[in-house]
Amino acid sequence: MLADLEELVLCESFSADHAAVARSAQLVGALGARLLGAVPETIVVGGVTHLRWTFGTPRVLLVGHHDTVWPGGSLETHPWSVVDGVARGPGVLDMKAGLVQMFHALASLPSPEGVCVLVTGDEEVGSPTSRELIEESARGLAAAFVLEASADETGALKTARKGTSRYEVVVHGKAAHAGLEPHKGINAAVEAAHQVLAIAGFGVSAGPDSADGEAPSALGAPTITPTLLSAGSTLNTVPALAKISVDVRVPTAAAQDRTDELMRGLTARTPGARLTVLGGRKRPPMEPSSSAGLFGLASRIASELGQEPLRGVAVGGASDGNYTASVGCPTLDGLGAVGSGAHADTEHVRIATMVPRTQLLAELVARARR
Known part of the structure; x- marks a missing residue:
């Protein structure tokens, strides 16, 4: 397994470099073919290689x-290095070691019958x-197991994930000379400041105690965060344009809908803007109900294998598990x-x-596909 992991880590696969991702796909495909006895279907979409x-x-x-x-x-x-029981290198945790464990888990079973393996090239x-x-x-299947890294050093599984939304608020103003006639301009930067404050206050409005009557979520309240800001073109010109990027993380589909309503309902405060x-x-949220049964099964298997009791945690980051x-x-x-x-x-x-994680996954697959 370590030899396989080294080979994958040494093949760099930066998401934005489609040629590097294609080379990585060849290597991952060869590893899967060796361990599973079957060549993958290679699917290229928008220049990105999936298997x-x-x-x-x-x-x-x-x-x-x-x-x-x-x-x-x-x-x-x-x-790449292996020192004192720790492997390091670009992508070693996220998630090339997960791929190695996945292939070896399936290879340890009498047959991979009833399983679909999907390895994508643009998750990041x-x-x-x-x-x-x-x-x-994923549609219509009994279970999806996502080989993202554990939530922490204890090996906690991820039983819920927030959904994500991304917005850009573009503020249109009017340029004017900042010294001679600023009053003839419409300052997009000033209007952007109003919008940043409005957006920063949306977390309460979109939360579980809002008018939709949602129960509180294990994932907590939505986070609605202005991030990247830009405005203006020169030092002596009233800004005619400003942009605000907004990162949104939500615990439930209802909160995601509510946040979208709030963002679409923004109104300008500056006359003329x-x-x-x-x-x-x-990504839609992965709510706790989607993982409850499988986490119970995983916990029983871990106990039978003599492993430490499993913990399940809710996390703010998203993955392809949100889609499944x-x-x-x-x-x-x-x-x-x-x-x-x-x-x-x-x-x-x-x-x-x-090896213990590989054994856990193998037994999970064996039982879930029955």
């Missing part, structure tokens, strides 16, 4: 991705070309590698956990 194996009539979907957030050349500053950028493929593959709201819903859950497929996430530091200089995998 799918289908064995018989699927009952269970295994979901992973082979792209990473690490730009080409990152191996020079973050080389929101799965724009693979979403339909994920939903199509005009707003355009772009963007919208991205949204089409009604029971979904359990975080079954991949155990470690921490994803996307950061400290990214690492605890090697001692790789």
Whole structure:
């Protein structure tokens, strides 16, 4: 398993580099073919390479991705290493170790019959070309197991995830000379300031205690956060244009709908200014009900295998598990590698956990596909 992991990590696969992702897909496909005895279906959408194996009539979907957030050349500053039981390297945790564990888990079974394996190449950028493929593959199945890394160093599984939305609020004003006749302009930067304050206050309005009567969620309240801001063109001109990027994380579909209403309902405060709201819903929430049954099964299996009791946690980050859950497929996430530091200089995998996690996944697949 370590040899396979080293091979995958040494093949860099930055999401934005489609050629690198294609090379990675070849390597992942060869690994799967060796361990599973079958060549994958290669699916290229919008220049991004995805892989799918289908064995018989699927009952269970295994979901992973082979792209990473690490730009080409990152191996020079973050080389592959195995020291004191810890593996390091670009994408080692998120999620190349999860892919290795997935293939070895299936290879340990008498047959992969009844399983579909989907490995996408654009998860780190929101799965724009693979979403339909994920939903199509998950629809009507008994279970989806997502090989994203565990929630923490204890190996906690991810039993719920917030949904995501992304917006850009464009403020249209009117340019004028800032010194000679500022009164003839409409200051888009000033209007943007009003909108930032309005958006920052939306969290309460979109929360579980709002008028829709939703019960509080295990994921907590929505977070609606203005992030990137820009305005103006020169130092001596009243800004005619400003832009505000907004990151939204929501616990439930109802909260996502409510947030969209609030964003679309923004109105300009400065006379003459005009707003355009772009963007919208991205990933739907993965609510706790989607994972409850599978988490109970995983907990029983862990106990039977003599492993530490499993914990399930709700997390704010999204994954392709949001998509599988949204089409009604029971979904359990975080079954991949155990470690921490994803996307950061400290990214690492605890090697001692790789075989136990592989055994857990193999037994989960065996029981869920019956």
